[in-house]
Each structure stands twice: as C-alpha cells, then as structure tokens.
Amino acid sequence: MKNVIEEAAVQQKKTLGFWIYLMTDLVLFASLFATFAVLRGQTFGGPSGHDLFNMPFVLLETMILLTSSFTAGLAILGSNRGYKKQTIFWLFVTFALGAAFLTLELTEFSHLVSEGDGWQRSAFLSSFFTLVGTHGLHIAIGLLWLAVMIIRLIRFKFKQTDLNRLALFALFWHFLDVVWIFIFSIVYLIGGMA
Amino acid sequence: MKKPQLETRHDEARYISYIVGFVLSVAATLLAYFFVVNHVWPKEMLIYVVLGIAVVQLIIQAVFFLHIGRGSQLKFVTFVFAILIILIVVVGSIWIMNNLDYTMMQMSPDQMQVYMHQNEGI
The missing domain is CATH 1.20.5 (Single alpha-helices involved in coiled-coils or other helix-helix interfaces)
Structure with a gap:
C-alpha cells in the first residue's frame, strides 16, 4: 500500500516536470508567433497570406487535429477504467488522424515550395515556415512517441509505467492542439485576410 | 477503500467534460472561420474578434482537456x-x-x- 502511495507521488512530480517543459515550449512558440506577427507584411513583392492560403483546406486540418486531441482524451478515459481494447482503438484513431494532419501539412508545404514560394522567397514566408514547421515537427515527434507507446502497451500488457507515460502523452497532444488553434487563428485567419 | 459507485460517477463526469470541450472547440473554430470567410465586419474589428475567439478556445481547452486547476x-x-x-x-x-x-x-x-x-x- 505504501509503495502505491509513493508511486503516485512520484508520478505527480513527473507530471509537473513535464508540464513545466510544456510551458517552456509554449514560450518558444510565443517567440515564433511574435516573429511572424512582425514579419507578416514583409513579402518583398512576393505573394501575401491572402494569395497563398486555401481556407477550406486549413479548416479541414484544424478539424482533424481537434478530433485527434479528443480521441486521445477518450483513450485516457478508457485506460483509467481499464478497458484495454477501447484504449488501443482510440490510440490507433489518434495516430491515424495525426498522420493525416501531418500529411496534409506536408502537402501544403511541398505545394508552396514547388510554386516557388518556399522559405527563401520573403521574410513573411520564412517566419511562416518556421512557425508552422516547428509545430509540424512536434506533431511528428508525438506520432513517433505514440507509435512506440501503442507497441509497448500491447507488448507489456498495460504496465503501470506505460499508463503513466500515456497520461503525459495526452497532455502533450492537447498542448499541440492549443498551439494549432493559435496558428489557425493568427497565421491563417488573420494572416489570410485581404 | 474506495467506493466503486463514486469512482464510476466521477468517470461519467469526465466523459461529459471531454465531449463538452470538443463540441465547444469545434463550434468556436467554425464561428471564427465563418466570420472571416464571410467578412462579417471590417478587417480591424475582425482581427480582435478572431483573437477573442482564440482566447476563449484556449480557456475551453485548458479547462476541459488540460484540466488546469485540478491536481x-x-x-x-x-x-x-x-x-x-x-x-x-x-x-x-x-x-x-x-x-x-x-x-x-x-x-x-x-x-x-x-x-x-x-x-x-x-
């Protein structure tokens, strides 16, 4: 019994430590947002956000990521209750949606680069690629983490340490969703206005 | 010893919390999108409205998904x-x-x- 209490205390400390990491990550994103906000109009005669962004496409991306965040939450609730199949199912859904999001984002990037509107084109596009690309990199790392975790959960039959990691992963995934909401609002909605 | 019924009731509340958070987030996203695509207001005001909706959504997600305030x-x-x-x-x-x-x-x-x-x- 004492061991269980100690473990819970350790887990609480780990959660706080991970949370503090997330907050520093948030400050990193904030500096990139500030850069974007300052360089937004500096298109060097090139295309502006209004010319480049495809709104329905971005809305689709946003909805996919939101749903992915929601299914990650459902997986956590499943694991809390000890429903193993349900947890694995929702984790697979989360992975599929995350991968779909990343694919869409890379499609958008490769389209921009092939049209000659890559990061070298203007200060605006440099800051755009840095901000959105950093978020995409986080998503890619999150997907890798998720894949490893699904394998571990199945292989080691829901060990407590893996369940604890799963809770931290869900925190990370929700956090990325929050950052994307701001990218959607500031970069695409406001940056895409005529 | 924990009482199982209490635990279950707590879980139900958490399911509802996630569903409410999800629905509100989707609604806020669609609202902001609708305002911008249809140019409901002049640009200056639209910027503040979109930023306002983003902050509201931050609060929604912080409460319902990230559970700030709990723990x-x-x-x-x-x-x-x-x-x-x-x-x-x-x-x-x-x-x-x-x-x-x-x-x-x-x-x-x-x-x-x-x-x-x-x-x-x-």
Whole structure:
C-alpha cells in the first residue's frame, strides 16, 4: 500500500516536470508567433497570406487535429477504467488522424515550395515556415512517441509505467492542439485576410 | 477503500467534460472561420474578434482537456507565469517593431542612410 502511495507521488512530480517543459515550449512558440506577427507584411513583392492560403483546406486540418486531441482524451478515459481494447482503438484513431494532419501539412508545404514560394522567397514566408514547421515537427515527434507507446502497451500488457507515460502523452497532444488553434487563428485567419 | 459507485460517477463526469470541450472547440473554430470567410465586419474589428475567439478556445481547452486547476496548484501557477512571459514577448515585440517601422517610414532612403550613420552602434 505504501509503495502505491509513493508511486503516485512520484508520478505527480513527473507530471509537473513535464508540464513545466510544456510551458517552456509554449514560450518558444510565443517567440515564433511574435516573429511572424512582425514579419507578416514583409513579402518583398512576393505573394501575401491572402494569395497563398486555401481556407477550406486549413479548416479541414484544424478539424482533424481537434478530433485527434479528443480521441486521445477518450483513450485516457478508457485506460483509467481499464478497458484495454477501447484504449488501443482510440490510440490507433489518434495516430491515424495525426498522420493525416501531418500529411496534409506536408502537402501544403511541398505545394508552396514547388510554386516557388518556399522559405527563401520573403521574410513573411520564412517566419511562416518556421512557425508552422516547428509545430509540424512536434506533431511528428508525438506520432513517433505514440507509435512506440501503442507497441509497448500491447507488448507489456498495460504496465503501470506505460499508463503513466500515456497520461503525459495526452497532455502533450492537447498542448499541440492549443498551439494549432493559435496558428489557425493568427497565421491563417488573420494572416489570410485581404 | 474506495467506493466503486463514486469512482464510476466521477468517470461519467469526465466523459461529459471531454465531449463538452470538443463540441465547444469545434463550434468556436467554425464561428471564427465563418466570420472571416464571410467578412462579417471590417478587417480591424475582425482581427480582435478572431483573437477573442482564440482566447476563449484556449480557456475551453485548458479547462476541459488540460484540466488546469485540478491536481497540483503549481500547474496553475506555472501556466499563469508562462502566459505572462508570452504576453511580454509578443506584445512587446509587436509594439517595438511597429513603432520602429512608424519612425523609419517618414524618411527617404538617403535620410535613412544618414540616420543610420549617425546612430551607429545603438
């Protein structure tokens, strides 16, 4: 019994430590947002956000990521209750949606680069690629983490340490969703206005 | 010993919390999108509306998904501290750079050359 209490205390400390990491990550994103906000109009005669962004496409991306965040939450609730199949199912859904999001984002990037509107084109596009690309990199790392975790959960039959990691992963995934909401609002909605 | 019924009821509440959070987030996203695509207001006002909706959505997700306020109190404190730093970085950058832009815009390229020579090293 004492061991269980100690473990819970350790887990609480780990959660706080991970949370503090997330907050520093948030400050990193904030500096990139500030850069974007300052360089937004500096298109060097090139295309502006209004010319480049495809709104329905971005809305689709946003909805996919939101749903992915929601299914990650459902997986956590499943694991809390000890429903193993349900947890694995929702984790697979989360992975599929995350991968779909990343694919869409890379499609958008490769389209921009092939049209000659890559990061070298203007200060605006440099800051755009840095901000959105950093978020995409986080998503890619999150997907890798998720894949490893699904394998571990199945292989080691829901060990407590893996369940604890799963809770931290869900925190990370929700956090990325929050950052994307701001990218959607500031970069695409406001940056895409005529 | 924990009572199982209590545990179950607690879980039900958490399911509802996630579903409410999800529905509200989707609604907020669609609302912001609708306003911008249909140009409901002039641009200046639209920017503030979109930013407002984004902040509302931040609060929704922080409460329903990230569960700020539940668990360690340090979580809430570090969150507020991070928001403070972010506001200083973002608002400060935009303010200073716009001010700089405004000051420089008055000059012709030649005047700019002279100005930069005079103020070298600042």
